[in-house]
Amino acid sequence: MSQFSYQLLSQDLETGARRGVFSTPHGTVQTPAFMPVGTQGTVKGVTIDQVAATGAEMILGNTYHLALRPGHETVRRLGGLHGMTLWEGPILTDSGGFQIFSLESIREITEQQATFRSHIDGSIVQLTPEHSIEIQESLGSDVAMVLDHVVALPAPRSTVVDAMERSIRWAGRCLNAATRDDQARFAIVQGGLEAELRIQCAKELATMDFEGFAVGGLSVGEAPSEMYRITAATCPHLPADKPRYLMGVGRPIDLLESIARGIDLFDCVMPTRNGRNAMAFTDRGNVKIRNATYREDTRPLEEHCPCLACRHSLGYLRHLFVAKEMLGPILLTIHNLTYYQRVMSEARAAIENNTFAQYVREKKAGWGMVDELP
Known part of the structure; x- marks a missing residue:
């Protein structure tokens, strides 16, 4: 039996807002929920006890950054992210996919992998879907995100389709590479600002055995109304019995508007950075x-x-x-x-x-x- 489950407790009659519970090996998360961002194994400037005191139940770490420093094997030897940080609740790790977008000037994408130059020392970093999962299994997070291909918007339709289709293929490779039964895998829906592509991607990913689903590639410069439109178009095509995560969002108003459209989980650096x-x-x-x-x-x-x-x-x-x-x-x-x-x-x-x-x-x-x- 899976160590992960999502229970829908109630749904608002006037909107698509959902109230649920996401259960993991490190505890439950009351949803909708916001996850503070601890990119490098720390929520900047505050202790883990102070993070818990805010009411947070789940936090986020980043595969790319932790793989570079201190290195995922070092994290594993230090007890994984839970042992190293002393955070006792659930942890979600990003796959490194956002760096495909944010480090565009120092990376190259092929069907096999993404190749980066480290922002720390300029060394070559090669990240395949399989290696992303390997790193996240060493980190020991409760939720591992698949490696996806994020593109800057606006972009030609052919570019968006290519990235979306690659993201679906990479999602399958991530699923095939996974070995831990105490780590959930979340797929990521891509497709730019075209509802038709988002729906297609959501439907294809929903046929795979993921424990949760994310909407990615938004909050990258498009108008909030466009983000809301795509979220509203995508959520109805995701399984109702799995959690839905809108990545990298955002302002308090964005959280509420997205909850109204069916989203359960959020993360963003905005509260800490601001x-x-x-x-x-x-x-x-x-x-x-x-x-x-x-x-x-x-x-x-x-x-x-x-x-x-x-x-x-x-x-x-x-x-x-x-x-x-x-x-x-x-x-x-x-x-x-x-x-x-x-x-x-x-x-x-x-x-x-x-x-x-x-x-x-x-x-x-x-x-x-x-x-x-x-």
Whole structure:
């Protein structure tokens, strides 16, 4: 019997929002869920206990970066990602496929593999679907993503079709290479901004024995409305009894709009990166902490937020950034991660109560946004 399962607990009647539980060998994940990004075995600037305190149940690591440094065999000898980081919950590892997109100027793609120059020392790195799985099995993550071919958008249809078809073939190779029964494999739907191609890819991948499915190749510069359109077109063609993951997304509004269209899992560097750069997410919109208006502001960042940052005044938080004290980025990172988890928790409750659409409208009103729900 599989060590992985997805149980759909409830579904919002007005939207496609799903409330479920994803079970793994390292515990369960209440969905919809946001996974903090720990690219190199760490969520930047915060301890693993602080990550857990935000409410996160699952985190993400990156195959490409960890394979280069410290090396996947080193990670394995250190106890895998769980033993090395001391994170006790589920971990998902990206396959290295995003680097096919982000390192376009220093890579080459063939049917057999992707070849990179290391961003660290310029050495040649060859990544096949089989090697991607081998690395992820050494890392010991609960979920291993297949290696896919991501292309920059917009792109000629022939380029998008070629990458999509290669992604399907590579998904099959990843599945055939897998040896661990305690590691789930998630396929990745490609197809650019053409709904027809996305549907074709989703249907073909759904015939394979994957434990979950992702929508990839979005949030790479296209308008949010295009991302929502493709997500809405893709999700109905993915198995209802498997988790659905939208990769690399995004702003709080993007999470809610995508939940409404049937997505269960998310990851993004935005809450941590923005926190390090003095921007906080709140129910009243984004707060730029360096703004001089907060110089002597005695109010907390958010009145009812339980995080460490919100124990302090806005004036103190601003002072930390102006003085270039490392505590400032740490505190705002903790706040933003806590905020994302709070939004997810509220979204789950709203789906259970069949009030998700109203919840989204209320959030948008606080953020000063126009409703885009279908």
